[in-house]
Amino acid sequence: MTLLIFLRRKLSLTGTKLGCAEGGCGACTVMVSRFNPHHNQIIHHAVNACLAPLCSLHHCAVTTVEGIGSVASKLHPVQERIAKAHGSQCGFCTPGIVMSMYALLRNSPQPSMQDMEEAFQGNLCRCTGYRPILEGYKTFAKGASTHSGQQLFDPSEFMPLDPTQEIIFPPELISLGKQPPRSLRFIGERVLWIQPSSLNELLELKAVYPAAKLVVGNTEVGIEMKFKNLLYPVILAPAYIQELSSIQYTENGIEFGASVTLTMLGKKLHEEVNKLPNYRTEVFQAILEQLRWFAGQQIRNVAAIGGNIMTASPISDLNPVFMAAGCKLTLTSKEGKRALQMDDKFFSGYRKTALKPEEILLSIEIPYTKKGQYFSAFKQSTRKEDDIATITCGMNVVFQQGSNIVKDIKLSYGGIAPTTVLATATCNRLIGRRWGEELMEDACSSLAEEMTLSPSAPGGMVTYRRTLAISLFFKFYLTVQHKLAQMVKPTYVCLNVKPNYASAIELFHVDSPTSVQLYQAVPPGQSTDDMVGRPIMHLSALKQATGEAVYCDDIPQYENGLYLALVTSTKAHAYIKSIETDDAMAVPGVVTFVSAKDLPGSNKTGPAVCDETVFADNKVTCVGHIVGAIVADTQAHAQTAAKAVKISYEEIQPVIITIQDAITNQSFYQPVRTIEKGDLAKGFHESDNILEGEIHIGGQDHFYLETNCTLAVPQGEDGEMELFVSTQSASKTQALVAKALGVPASHIVCRVKRMGGGFGGKESRSTILSTVVAVAAHKVKRPVRCMLDRDEDMLVSGGRHPFFGRYKVGFKKNGKVMALDVTYYSNVGNSMDLSLSIMERALFHMDNCYNIPHIRGTGYMCKTNLPSNTAFRGFGGPQGMMVSESWISDVALCCGVPAEQVREINLYKQGEYTPFNQCLDQFTIDRCWKECVNISDFHQRKARVELYNKQHRWTKRGLSIVPTKFGISFTAIFLNQAGALVHLYTDGSVLLTHGGTEMGQGLHTKMIQVASKTLGIPTSKIHISETSTNTVPNTSPTAASASSDLNGMAVYNACQTLLQRLDPYKARNPKGSWEDWVKAAYFDRVNLSANGFYRTPDLGYDFETNSGHPFNYFSYGVAVSEVEIDCLTGSHKNLHTSIVMDVGKSLNPALDIGQVEGAFMQGVGLFTLEELRYSPQGYLYTRGPGMYKIPAFGDIPTELKVSLLRDAPNEKAIFSSKAVGEPPLFLAASVFYAIKDAITAARAESGLSGPFRLDSPATPERIRNACEDKFTKLCPPPEPGTYTPWDVRV
Ligand SMILES: Cc1cc2nc3c(=O)[nH]c(=O)nc-3n(C[C@H](O)[C@H](O)[C@H](O)COP(=O)(O)OP(=O)(O)OC[C@H]3O[C@@H](n4cnc5c(N)ncnc54)[C@H](O)[C@@H]3O)c2cc1C
Ligand code: FES
Ligand code: FES
Secondary structure: OEHHHHHHHHOOOOOOOOOOOOOOOOOOEEEEEEEEOOOOEEEEEEEEOOOOEHHHHOOEEEEOHHHHOOOOOOOOHHHHHHHHOOOOOOOOOHHHHHHHHHHHHHHOOOOOHHHHHHHOOOOOOOOOOOHHHHHHHHHHOOOOOOOOOOOOOOHHHOOOOOHHHOOOOOHHHHHHHHOOOOOEEEEOOOOEEEEOOOHHHHHHHHHHOOOOEEOOOOOOHHHHHHHOOOOOOEEEOOOOOHHHHOEEEOOOEEEEEOOOEHHHHHHHHHHHHHHOOHHHHHHHHHHHHHHHOOOOHHHHOOOEHHHHHHHOOOOOOOHHHHHHHOOEEEEEEOOEEEEEEOOOOOEEEOOEEOOOOOOEEEEEEEEOOOOOEEEEEEEEOOOOOOOOOOEEEEEEEEEOOOOOEEEEEEEEEEOOOOOOEEOHHHHHHHOOOEOOHHHHHHHHHHHHHHOOOOOOOOOOOHHHHHHHHHHHHHHHHHHHHHHHHHOOOOOOOOOOOOHHHHHHHOOOOOOOOEEEEEOOOOOOOOOOOOOOOOOOOOOOHHHHHHOOOOOHHHOOOOOOOEEEEEEEOOOOOEEEEEEEOHHHHOOOOEEEEEEHHHOOOOOEEOOOOOOEEOOOOOEEOOOOOEEEEEEEOOHHHHHHHHHHOEEEEEEOOOOOOOHHHHHHHOOEEEEEEEEEEOOHHHHHHOOOEEEEEEEEEOOEOOOOOOOOEEEEEEOOOOOOEEEEEOOOOHHHHHHHHHHHHOOOHHHEEEEEOOOOOOOOOOOOOHHHHHHHHHHHHHHHOOOEEEEOOHHHHHHHOOOEOOEEEEEEEEEOOOOOEEEEEEEEEEEEEOOOOOHHHHHHHHHHOOOOOEOOOEEEEEEEEEEOOOOOOOOOOOOOHHHHHHHHHHHHHHHHHHHOOOHHHHHHHHEOOOOOEOOOOOEOOOOOHHHHHHHHHHHHOHHHHHHHHHHHHHHOOOEEEEEEEEEEEEEEOOOOHHHOEEEEEEEEOOOOOEEEEEOOOOOOOOHHHHHHHHHHHHHOOOHHHEEOOOEEOOOOOOOOOOOOOOHHHHHHHHHHHHHHHHHHHHHHHHHHOOOOOHHHHHHHHHHOOOOOEEEEEEEOOOOEEEOOOOEEEOOOEEEEEEEEEEEEEEOOOOOEEEEEEEEEEEOEOOOOHHHHHHHHHHHHHHHHHHHHOOOOOEOOOOOEOOOOOOOOOOOOHHHOOOEEEEEEOOOOOOOOOHHHEOOOOOHHHHHHHHHHHHHHHHHHHHHHHOOOOOOOOOOEOOOHHHHHHHOOOHHHHOOOOOOOOOOOOOOEOO
């Protein structure tokens, strides 16, 4: 059992959250403290509770978020500051971040910014964009830059940090820790855990149980048991055995016990590097560089060196270094010790080593380096922080004394073969030769021959990996050349690295971020009770920071409650021949298996069209299709049993996975939508130039930190059922559950307190899980709950639609676009879901902000055998606009005109009409553009970029300005309605309910601000408890950015009704208080409950006639971004972003800026980082944070300016505000096009110019491959069609 399960299930301490169960998100972070008797020291560490085995915590103190403070008693400054700095939106990540910060402060009460950035490497947040978290916590740091611009919070309000007030380490644990170690045995249902007290006992045990696993950090074994379904019946835990934890100096280096943690290793090596001359510590420095990018701190605090070596992973970060450095390993068993050199014989196969079963690794000796020896290590990964390597390597060269003639060289690579390998042939060719250009060229050609990969190699990215192997050697070559040239009076000629090559050898480093936020302050005369327009904190933020906020899975367990685990298809397209459940039913605690047979109502479901099933009946149409579910007493039992269900299939052809497959098979959903305006033929005729192009935009997983969760509680009579759900669509959940259960909707209540993020992912797909859980609860007549594991959630719930855009664009020589014919293809998956509306929105945004006189857009929805794709922030808009920016970029490159100029001359003007004939009134793009150019210092920045690019060959900078226009309203007209219900109680308190759900965006906070202003009472008197279908019926999903507009008006309407009812009592007692008036009305038998309603007027669009208004209004924004790319590795840094966003008259600038920054960072993920990878058979590889990389703290722009446009009231929404949730997301395209700009500069060095295709996301792989040069030429891509790739682009 993990510590996390124990805390949440046994102790009901639900503040610690489950986000991934694989150490990749940090939501489960707690502080573990232990006494180290050897150093007589108490050690505090941030640890991932999801991987920490409970058995490993003997004599440890565990501090959870509940332990450091609470709203009910006293907040801890760490909790207060993240909340007040607006660093908590949905709050699901917040306790984990609080605990990472807390653990840091326990070790260092005044940390540096760098300490803080390191402490957060293992924490993810999907909502905030990280900036406000850092801003709040900067107040603890020494030497942090001060904030410029307006403050969204007042640091002088913060409680001071008083380290003397912290909880002390229990003294009894110190005395227990001083006692001689005792061996421990924990006997579980499936595993025997033994903690031996001495090395001898360990070796005896290993002789008895040769197959036993040694577990120190459990960061490998834990993953294998959870995700690879491996079972290790005996586990030996050697963490406390002194010989395995010792660090000793030897003649040649330092010997580290195998259980020494990576944190300890780093600390020791740092000390040595600071103490010893540089030339002695080349290997140590290389290891430190690898550790800088090794996992997050929570993992490094527990993971051991031995675990890394013995896992024998081909992408281990340390093994290539150890191998290239020729480290010595000491192995031991009952039979005695033996020493082994870590060379290419040590790893005998994939995850296999030369150790005998009864042997263990005792220690590793890491050598000092000598004069004339140079060592480097490199790691390249998709995301810099906390990511597994694509290629990782250690490179070691020794020169003949006083010369630049190679005496010995070792190049060791991970990520090229099933084991860590040495490039022996290449090295042999280099021995005896001078370090110079000729050697380099020869080494690169040789590496290209030696470091080959099958085109079908697991992990894919074959061309990139091969190119990297060479490019990283080139970096090593330059690094060594530079060092040789620094030598005092060398006896040989060694030219220093050319100045324009120098940046190629710089270590990747980003400066600490700084930020500015600008917004319109409320006018001086505004009443202090009027909270509208003020940056007030999210009203749940404090509870979220203390772990007191209740999410769906935090609801206490019912005594007779059960857990559910899904059984899903492993085939993409097949008939189900049989389902065998005997083994599953034999698992202890299993109650039943639920399938299509158990539905009392209809098995047909779907949010718009009922074209899918609750449970697959006789056929599956995607991997991850839900076939059934197991219900058991615990989650572990349910999951074990679910894995034991055997399904046999008969495969059906064709299996359609990619958009290209769908085009080939003409597999489309109907209708095919078209919007057309003007005369295309005329437009092309009038053009000076016509070009055609394509872009593919990959999909995106929502990665809300809280996965889908439902608790269904049968009420015992009339088929009534109450559901607690994490959903954006309470009414849809109610309706679809009622349909499946065959009862009227009035018998089902759906309740939503809050969600740990939604982003569209819980708009429709959440209903499937809710229906499954409800059917199970109906069958067993007991409460049933299910919170999906991250891998299940990613597998079954779909994401943003991948899009493919094909365009033909006609334009004048100056870049003015005359005609555009664009076709969109979206990968819809195996059911329609909301895909038609998504495609329509893509078409409504095909113009972005550009006036094209003759235009036609056509949208095809591809029917494929993937899980159904769905709503995701932007809802097709970003994909629609991304294609338009692609042809803008092509036009600019073709005309040789700067892209910003092409954008500017094509921009709409006030009063012009869109392709769907909606007039652009209250048009603010020109104002946003000017302000953004101004605050970003665009023109000077551009000059600096150009200069930089002239001076640097292997790093390039790029700059881009991108506008956005986003239509506000549901395009399904009937959804543009909302309701509210307001109760006044006789003590004057107000209970507010409305149709919207809270998912972190601060909707409830805004609604309370609206009610407070309307009723004229402080926000403290108003409470929102939840969203429920029995208070406000027939609600629209909380989506389309329109929820504040719609629900705000409904709340306003209800409050106005109540005010009118109170008016007579106010008139009678004008000096009375709110409470007096409410009481007076009550005694006068006045109804103190009112509902409100709103429908957006004048909406309606007809595709047939291309007339009517699809949108109530538009939100506008502009962003400028500057990036720097490393042309040799494809990495990039986000140097600067300025955003100007028109949010009307902001209801709450703190929440709105939070939405702008959060959406922007999600867009950065979409366009530069996040890549869903599928096998050709439709199997999703990327099912967790380990392989799927959302932006982390380190990805935020070094300089981020956000300005909310001033004096831009919007008369079409509540209190002149504007929608903000989705519109800013697309502004992250400025980062993508800045990258493209930088690549253009790199290509120019190789004589390449003109348009080129760059698909989204702009990952390191795509960037590197696009920066064509002499190294890429050595690794031509394999001929398409001649092999089966490991993954396909869907
Ligand atoms: C989120 C996350 C991020 C990660 N990031 C990285 C990364 O960036 N780079 C990287 O290289 N790895 C990474 N890893 C992998 C892993 O953390 C490391 O390999 C780590 O060093 C394993 O150490 P451990 O103590 O946790 O191993 P454990 O899981 O405790 O053990 C791992 C294996 O080593 C064996 N073993 C341990 N000690 C001995 C011994 N003394 N003798 C014989 N066998 C022994 C065990 O039997 C077991 O098979 C990551 C893992 C996670 C979960
Ligand atoms: S839940 Fe533990 S790191 Fe994600
Ligand atoms: S606030 Fe961080 S994940 Fe939602």
